[in-house]
Amino acid sequence: MKEITSTQNSYIKQLVQLKDKSRERKKSGLFLIEGEREITLALKGGYELETVLFNPEIISEAQINTSTNQHINLIEVSTEVYQKLAYRDTTEGVIAVAKSKNHNIADLKFNTKTPLILVAEAPEKPGNIGAILRTADAANVDAVIIANPKTDLYNPNIIRSSVGCVFTNSIVTGSTSEIIEFLKANNIAIYCAALQASVHYNTQDFTKPTAIVVGTEATGLSDEWLANATQNIVIPMQGEIDSMNVSVAAGILIFEAKRQRNFL
Structure with missing residues (x-):
């Protein structure tokens, strides 16, 4: 499993852009979902997850596999990286990269x-x-x-x-x-x-x-x-x-x- 510990990592920088900029979300067709409940609801709603990033200081890999029930790309991230990506002050240690839907x-x-x-x-x-x-x-x-x-x-x-x-x-x-x-x-x-x-x-x-x-x-x-x-x-x-x-x-x-x- 991949591990990312630097906030300067190019992939993490891309994810920060997804969090902060609507333009990037629309261009890529991707967005971030923060929190176990939100990720579970997205899966029930038929959303496809591309990657799940988690901080092992907050949540374990076993819990992630249970909550998503999908074979997806898991990345372990440091607390510093997680805090860079997190939107909420109180959080559950897990963020998913999901594919947006058509809303026509x-x-x-x-x-x-x-x-x-x-x-x-x-x-x-x-x-x-x-x-x-x-x-x-x-x-x-x-x-x-x-x-x-x-x-x-x-x-x-x-x-x-x-x-x-x-x-x-x-x-x-x-x-x-x-x-x-x-x-x-x-x-x-x-x-x-x-x-x-x-x-x-x-x-x-x-x-x-x-x-x-x-x-x-x-x-x-x-x-x-x-x-x-x-x-x-x-x-x-x-x-x-x-x-x-x-x-x-x-x-x-x-x-x-x-x-x-x-x-x-």
Whole structure:
């Protein structure tokens, strides 16, 4: 088994670039996964691992083989090298190099005739994206669609904040126009979270094929979504402000749909 002890090693330098730069992740088709739970979820989600690096001061080779259950390239690294690659302050001593997936909306398929979809337009903050993906996983939605993505899905902060749910959800991306066209072609009702021309969210029927669409807290949804909505919906507020965190709003709306479907 190979051992790397220098942070100046050329391969380690390449991995640091994967951690830090979206451009390098997109160019190579590779990204890093940190943590045993996240690696396990990626494997369950059908991701292919190229290499696993581990620090024997934290985790043993036997544990790595058990957690991945794959015949993959194992590299033992020193504490200094591991700390160079690690994104989190508290960690488990293991990092995998994985191959990214295709997230084209044209490839999205459903296993049900009444899919429930969560659409997020132009989310920017990795923490919000991670929280949305955790909500989607908890509700077991049929797909998460990100319109006009501003952030790389394999950003390490998204992986961390989603606690690996970036691997458990069916996620596709596309432009707002492409997504609206896809939803209409598949007869999926579009419910947009917006203040304009809206009704209370719990007055609508979410048992049919449904897409719940949320925008950013700063700007909301684009006019194109509002013009193509089946119905705009709103969560009634009783305080002084008229908006809430996008991941919280998504959770309220998605779980109302789940309640109506009697899946809770």
